[in-house]
Amino acid sequence: MNHCCYILYSKKLNRYYIGYSSDLDIRLVFHEKSEPRKFTYNASDWKLYYKIDCKSKSQGESIEGHIKRMKSRIYIENLIKYPEITTKLLEKYKDINII
Template sequence: MRIILTRGLVISFPSMPFSVYILYSKKLNRYYTGYSSDLKVRVEFHQNAETRKFTAKADDWELFFKLICTSEHQALSIEKHIKKMKSSQYIQNLAQYPEMTQKLLSKYP
């Protein structure tokens, strides 16, 4: 990320890497897929979600899987792909077989 100040000075800040993450709740036996540039803050948000949010239905969300991406676009594309699969078996396979994650990173550069 670059910020250009009024006198032409440029300050560069390193961009936060985006991650696709999957949370799991034993209580609901459900997965939740998302992406974020600050995974720690996002997981805390889900653990303390407001009642109108899906993740508020349980209080035992744990990080099941994460994949670090090169850009927000890549993270969003992979998140959509995982959600489109609509399969807990697919999600379990992602965690079990590293080659699946490599294929996703290659498919969505």
């Protein structure tokens, strides 16, 4: 499995979507074919903005939760500007069970 936390961006909505997946390709198709009542249904121009490769599901979900709790567009945009933020997130949420 290829665990990751990902961020999508819609120019139409000028919004970000933060998620976790163990198979990003399948997840992106899901977002493209999203149903009504799902957040990503509101736009058809979602593009992958940023991806953080993770070592496990728990690490990916923890990083996803961290970014969502920040509730900050600037924080999301700073992930690209300052790669050390991603390094710190991966270190903060590393799994002690992974060798």
